[in-house]
Amino acid sequence: MSDLDKHIEQLRACRPIPEAQVREVCYKARELLIEEGNVVGVDAPVTICGDIHGQFHDLMELFRVGGDVPDTNYLFMGDFVDRGFYSLESFLLLLCLKVRYPDRITLIRGNHESRQITTVYGFYDECLRKYGSANVWRYCCEVFDYLALGALVSGAATDLEPTDSSFAAEPSQTQNSMSEDQAEWEIEVLNSTGQVMNRYPRVRTQNEFSQLSNPPSSPGQSPSRSGPPGSGASSSAKGSSGNSGGAVLCVHGGLSPLIDSIDKIRLLDRKQEVPHEGAMCDLLWSDPDEIDGWGLSPRGAGFLFGADIVKCFNHKNDLSLICRAHQLVMEGFKEMFDSSIVTVWSAPNYCYRCGNVAAILELGEDGSNAGYSARGNGDANRSQGVLQPKDQERALGPGRRYRVFEAAPQDSRGMPAKKPVADYFL
Amino acid sequence: MSSLLRSSFDAPPPPRPKPQPISESDESSSDSSAASVDTVRPNEHEQVAGPSHWTNYFDQELWLDKDLADGATARYHAYITPPTNPAKDPLFVCHHGAGSSGLSFAIFAKELRALLPNAGVLSLDARGHGSSILNATRQEASPDYSLETLTTDALNILQSTQAHFTWPQLPPLVFIGHSLGGAVVTNLTTVHGKLLAPTLIGYAVLDVVEGSALEALAHMKSYLAQRPSLFDSLSSAIDWHTRTRTLRSATSAEVSVPSLLTQTPSGRFAWRTDLNSTAPWWEAWFAGMSARFLGGRGAKLLVLAGTDRLDKELMIGQMQGKFQLEVIPEAGHFVQEDVPARLASLAVEFYRRNDRSQLVLPPKVSDMIAKGMKV
Numbered sequence: 001m002s003d004l005d006k007h008i009e010q011l012r013a014c015r016p017i018p019e020a021q022v023r024e025v026c027y028k029a030r031e032l033l034i035e036e037g038n039v040v041g042v043d044a045p046v047t048i049c050g051d052i053h054g055q056f057h058d059l060m061e062l063f064r065v066g067g068d069v070p071d072t073n074y075l076f077m078g079d080f081v082d083r084g085f086y087s088l089e090s091f092l093l094l095l096c097l098k099v100r101y102p103d104r105i106t107l108i109r110g111n112h113e114s115r116q117i118t119t120v121y122g123f124y125d126e127c128l129r130k131y132g133s134a135n136v137w138r139y140c141c142e143v144f145d146y147l148a149l150g151a152l153v154s155g156a157a158t159d160l161e162p163t164d165s166s167f168a169a170e171p172s173q174t175q176n177s178m179s180e181d182q183a184e185w186e187i188e189v190l191n192s193t194g195q196v197m198n199r200y201p202r203v204r205t206q207n208e209f210s211q212l213s214n215p216p217s218s219p220g221q222s223p224s225r226s227g228p229p230g231s232g233a234s235s236s237a238k239g240s241s242g243n244s245g246g247a248v249l250c251v252h253g254g255l256s257p258l259i260d261s262i263d264k265i266r267l268l269d270r271k272q273e274v275p276h277e278g279a280m281c282d283l284l285w286s287d288p289d290e291i292d293g294w295g296l297s298p299r300g301a302g303f304l305f306g307a308d309i310v311k312c313f314n315h316k317n318d319l320s321l322i323c324r325a326h327q328l329v330m331e332g333f334k335e336m337f338d339s340s341i342v343t344v345w346s347a348p349n350y351c352y353r354c355g356n357v358a359a360i361l362e363l364g365e366d367g368s369n370a371g372y373s374a375r376g377n378g379d380a381n382r383s384q385g386v387l388q389p390k391d392q393e394r395a396l397g398p399g400r401r402y403r404v405f406e407a408a409p410q411d412s413r414g415m416p417a418k419k420p421v422a423d424y425f426l
Numbered sequence: 427m428s429s430l431l432r433s434s435f436d437a438p439p440p441p442r443p444k445p446q447p448i449s450e451s452d453e454s455s456s457d458s459s460a461a462s463v464d465t466v467r468p469n470e471h472e473q474v475a476g477p478s479h480w481t482n483y484f485d486q487e488l489w490l491d492k493d494l495a496d497g498a499t500a501r502y503h504a505y506i507t508p509p510t511n512p513a514k515d516p517l518f519v520c521h522h523g524a525g526s527s528g529l530s531f532a533i534f535a536k537e538l539r540a541l542l543p544n545a546g547v548l549s550l551d552a553r554g555h556g557s558s559i560l561n562a563t564r565q566e567a568s569p570d571y572s573l574e575t576l577t578t579d580a581l582n583i584l585q586s587t588q589a590h591f592t593w594p595q596l597p598p599l600v601f602i603g604h605s606l607g608g609a610v611v612t613n614l615t616t617v618h619g620k621l622l623a624p625t626l627i628g629y630a631v632l633d634v635v636e637g638s639a640l641e642a643l644a645h646m647k648s649y650l651a652q653r654p655s656l657f658d659s660l661s662s663a664i665d666w667h668t669r670t671r672t673l674r675s676a677t678s679a680e681v682s683v684p685s686l687l688t689q690t691p692s693g694r695f696a697w698r699t700d701l702n703s704t705a706p707w708w709e710a711w712f713a714g715m716s717a718r719f720l721g722g723r724g725a726k727l728l729v730l731a732g733t734d735r736l737d738k739e740l741m742i743g744q745m746q747g748k749f750q751l752e753v754i755p756e757a758g759h760f761v762q763e764d765v766p767a768r769l770a771s772l773a774v775e776f777y778r779r780n781d782r783s784q785l786v787l788p789p790k791v792s793d794m795i796a797k798g799m800k801v
Contacts, residue, residue, distance in 0.1 A: 120753040121734060257788035287747045293790030296780065298726060300750030308791035328745035350745060353738050426524030426606055426646065426701065426708070 004100050011093040014056050014086060016130055022092065026139040028099045033107075033146035038270050039249075039262055040106050040148045044156035044398070045365040046073045048250060050325030050344040050358075051110065052094075054084025054122065057408040058348050058358065059093070065192045065405045066360050069097045070104040075151055077325040077344070078110020078252035078284070081140075082121035083351050088130055091123075091140060109147035110252040110325065111284040111301075114274040145271050149283050152262065153248040153323075156363040156398035159202065160185040163401075168195035185399065192405035202396075246320035248363065248398060253326045254341075255305050255313055256282030257294055262317050276301065287327055288341050307337035314340050320397040323361065332359030332404045339397055349407035362401040478680040480505055483532035484547070487557075490586040496570075502550065502583045503557035504528060507539065509546030509597045516627065516777055517546040517597040521580055523605025523634075524711075525701045526760075527556030527685040530604065533678050534762040537770035542777070546597060550583045552576055552607075555699050556685050571707045576606075577613045581621075596622070600777050601629040604762055608634040609711045612719045619723040628725030628780050630773060632761045635730070636715040637737025643708050650701055657695040660684050671758060678763035716740050720748055725780035729772065731757040731764070750776065 001009075007017045007025065017025075047066045052059055066072055080094055081087035097105050111117060118124050118137065127137035162185050187200040249262065258279040259265055268280050275281045285302025288310060289295060295304035310322060322341040329345045336342070348358035480487065484505035492500045505528050509515035518538060520531040528549040535547040551558035553576070554569055588596055599622060603611035608631035615622060615629050657663035664676070664683045673679040687695040716739040719726060726749035728740070734753050736744060744751050752772055757764040778784070 120755060292792065294787045296725075296785065296787075297747060298749050299747045300727070300752075300776070300779065306790075312791045327747055328742055330742075351741050354742050354745070355738075356742075426704075 004096060008093065008096045008100060011089055011096060012060070014089050016088055017092065019131055019133075019136055022136050023139050025092065025096055025099060026143050029095050029143050030146050032099060032102050033143070033148070034271075036148050038149045038266050038268055040108070040151040042073075042075055042106050042151050042153045042250075043365075044153055044363045046075050046106075046153055046156075046363055048075045048077065048153075048323050048344055048361040048363065050077055050346040050360075051079035051328075051350075052076065052081075052084075052090055053079055053112070053347045053350065054081055054087030054090050054126070055347050055350075055352075055407075056084070056086030056090045056093075057410060058346075059090050061192070061348070061405055061408040062346055062358070062360060065403050066362070070101040073104050075106040075153070075250055076108070077151075077250055077323070078108050078147070079112045079325060080107070080110070081123040082112045082118055084122075084347070085126070087118075087123040087126050088136070095143065106151050107147055108151055108250065108252060109144060109149055109270075109274075109284060111274060113144035113147060115141045115144075116273065145273065147270075149268065149270050149280065150249060150251040150262075150265055153250060153363060153398075155366050156248060157366040158186075158396040158399055160188050160399035160401055161364060162188065162199065163190065163194065163196060165190075165194050165196060168197050186397070187399070188401045190401065190403045192403065194403075197404065246314065246318045246397075248321045248323055249317070249319050250323045251283050252324060253282065253284045253302055254286035254288055254322070254324050255303075255309060256286060257303060258282065260313065260316065285326075288324075288336055288343075290336075307340070310337050310340045328354065328356060329359075330354075330356040332357045333361065333402050342400075348405060352407075352410065357404050357406050359402045359404045362403065363398050364401070478677075478684075480529055480532060480681070483529075483536045483681065484549070488587060488590060490583060490590070492582050492586060499561045500553065500579065500582070501559045501561065502553075502579065502586065503559070504548055504550040504583055504587065505532070505535075506548045506587065507535065507546055508591055510544035512546070512591065512593045512597040513595075514783065515544040515546065515597060516542075516600055516781070517548055518600045518602055518773060518777075519580075519584060519611070520547065520549040520762075521601070521603040521607030521610050522549070522552065522555065523607050524704060525555070525686065525697070525699050526604070526607075527551050527682060527698075529556065529682040529685045530678075530760065531602070531762050532681045533675075534766040534770055534773075537767045538773060541770055541774045545774075545777075548584070548587060550580065551685075552610075553579055569703065571704045573609060573613055573707070573711050576610045577617060580610055580614050581618055596625045598625050598627050598781065598783070600627050600773065602632065602762075602773065603629070604632040605634045605639075605759070606711055608632055609715050612715055612722060615724055616718045616722045623723055626724045627777060627782070628727065629722065630727040630729060630776060631719060632729050632769075633731045633757075633759050634712070634715070635728075635735050635737055635740060636712050637739075638735040639712040639715075640709065643712075646708065647702070647705070653697075655696060656690070657687065660687065660695060663687055663695055673760055674758050674764040675766075678760075678766065682763060716743075725776065726750065727752065727772070727776045729754065729761055729769065731759055731761050 003021070007021060010017055049062060063069070066074070076094060080091040084090070094105070094107060098107055112121065118141070124134065124137050127140070128134055168191050184202040185199055186202040188196060189198040191197050256279045259282070264279070265283065270280060274284055282302045285297065285299060287297060287302070287304055289304040289306060291304055291306040292308060293306055294309065297304050314320065314322065321339070323344060324341065325344055327343050327345070328350055329343050332345055334343045342361065344359055344361050345356070346358045346360055348356065350356055485507040486505070488504045488506055490502040490504065492502060494500055509517050520528070520534070522528060522530045528551045531547070531549040535549060538547060539545060553560045554571070560569060584596070601611035601615060603609070611629050612631060615626060619626070654666060657666065660683065664679045667673040667679045667683050668676050673682070686698055688698045690696050716737055719728070720739070720743045728749055729752045731754055733755070734751070743749060754761060754765055754768060762769050
């Protein structure tokens with residue numbers, strides 16, 4: 001067994017590896033990451049994951065639900081550290097897996113992969129507590145600077161190969177309205193034991209689309225619009241009206257007014273601390289919102305961006321979907337703007353108290369040739385703009401299988417004592 | 427008479443330019459319903475102000491008389507440096523926490539104006555704190571420290587200030603509340619959101635979170651019992667604040683601590699505000715604050731000292747991007763006194779970012795199409 005395999009085994013047991021070995025792994029990781037572009041190319045099939053935040057036991061649950069590395073090809077969209085009690089073990093495990101299986105796991109940067117943020121939200125303190133010095137934190141921060149800013153998934157199948165497993169509960173009427181044989185499934189939602197919670201057929205017109213009901217988790221929700229992003233109001237899964245044939249862009253936060261093409265992301269100098277403003281900051285900090293155009297982000301960094309911005313960007317860059325993390329979604333995932341963007345959140349019961357479930361997104365491989373083939377980035381026939389969509393451009397987004405899971409039973413050993421209560425609070 | 431009222435009628439501690447003295451028979455003079463205003467400007471001939479005197483940090487102090495609904499009268503006290511141009515320069519309205527005073531924001535005010543020279547700062551004394559006086563006409567009236575009353579006081583002070591300076595409308599407003607003050611400004615911007623909306627930019631809450639505040643309240647009584655109740659001198663009180671790390675900046679303690687105390691007939695110094703008498707309201711001050719904070723109009727900034735103590739509601743809100751959170755590990759509870767320069771730069775940044783008059787956002791797609799641009 002190689003040293004690296006031993007490290008992985010030890011970290012899987014939630015035991016940190018010695019400082020010298022951390023240094024070595026970080027060095028190797030940097031050598032690997034420096035070769036990656038700002039936007040990493042990833043081939044489907046791939047399982048896309050959102051924020052982890054040091055919730056090691058939930059990361060283990062994620063691997064149990066989604067399959068192990070290297071059997072499953074993973075893409076993690078950042079925020080590995082901070083807030084949870086095991087940032088160190090979680091990040092080092094992912095990093096060791098990256099070094100061991102570089103083509104089977106992709107890590108991109110989140111806003112928490114930053115010196116400034118980690119000194120305040122826990123990772124720095126955790127390193128200090130577990131090693132007695134800040135060296136390991138420093139090695140990790142150097143790795144952060146080399147993480148890619150985004151990933152571009154290509155070759156995803158447009159239709160789902162439905163899973164054989166049974167429905168977890170009696171399916172709703174909408175799902176029964178289409179007979180199983182004719183169905184071209186676009187979206188499937190599974191629970192952590194692989195049972196089907198919901199399944200949605202491909203919808204081709206706006207009319208059909210509007211008939212689609214939301215998952216039972218959000219009763220009373222208007223089907224045509226979802227609630228404000230991150231409101232936890234719904235994890236609406238609706239038919240896609242994105243552009244036909246296109247890749248999936250994965251980024252931690254969202255879009256930037258300074259970035260109108262993926263090539264502009266490729267031109268950024270990413271090997272630095274996350275800046276307070278500018279394109280790189282926006283990619284890691286922005287959020288989609290039910291607005292027209294751009295808005296101020298209440299977070300104090302990045303922007304809010306509306307449906308028009310997403311649809312325009314997707315059209316221009318030949319994308320069928322933007323996949324991002326960054327915002328807590330109580331139901332684990334949330335599709336917005338006619339399924340042109342989705343938020344995936346992978347930290348169940350966030351911070352051990354928020355009571356949310358988590359999700360991962362599986363994109364299948366296009367093996368049957370029934371799906372699309374990627375098109376070039378040419379501008380042909382695009383002059384009419386996206387706001388007057390043509391019927392023939394009606395879309396085939398990738399088939400999406402969400403696996404929703406809950407928090408792993410907590411092992412209270414190793415948890416630091418509760419934070420001291422403030423002594424003065426008037 | 428409660429000790430609170432008793433202390434209210436003591437003369438303010440030196441060195442302080444003398445306000446119009448208030449006697450207990452002063453009720454007849456306050457029968458006009460409109461707020462009357464006295465402005466005291468520092469007088470060079472009166473006395474030489476030391477480096478810790480408020481005149482180093484604010485332009486003026488205001489005494490604002492107001493008849494209250496329950497028949498009582500209030501003589502509010504506040505420090506102010508008005509904005510250069512109230513039509514466009516912002517006014518930062520600061521509300522201190524329980525047991526503190528408007529001078530808690532003195533050094534912060536100076537730091538803020540060093541960064542934003544045209545900005546105004548209004549730092550008020552809450553009732554029973556600093557030099558604000560509640561003059562109950564009915565002797566049996568007990569002091570009312572309910573959140574609603576404190577909120578009304580803050581609004582009264584703001585409106586009386588506007589009347590005093592004859593501003594046609596309120597300047598662009600940024601509220602900053604520390605601890606209890608955070609609960610007050612949050613409530614103010616929620617309850618009176620419509621009234622303030624035309625010029626409200628946002629509000630900042632300093633080191634208070636509903637969940638952890640309610641948790642800490644259980645320990646407050648024993649904390650208060652452990653505090654010395656009398657100091658031999660002002661300098662020993664200042665020394666106590668810095669020695670116990672209640673305040674971590676000696677400079678700030680010298681400015682703010684004298685305003686927390688009042689001289690007893692024996693010549694010693696006692697707390698001006700009887701915090702124990704406010705205990706019945708403690709829980710109600712903070713209950714429901716997280717929901718109000720998230721639901722209010724305007725931009726939201728939460729500044730926490732030491733470590734992040736978010737409760738569940740704010741944790742979810744923060745992770746959904748609903749407000750700006752800043753944690754200052756090196757600060758103690760009195761953030762504005764411990765790290766005034768850092769807080770000032772955060773406040774200025776917060777103002778600049780959210781100032782809608784200067785906001786230029788990239789164009790909407792529909793506007794670009796309307797202009798015939800290719801998108």
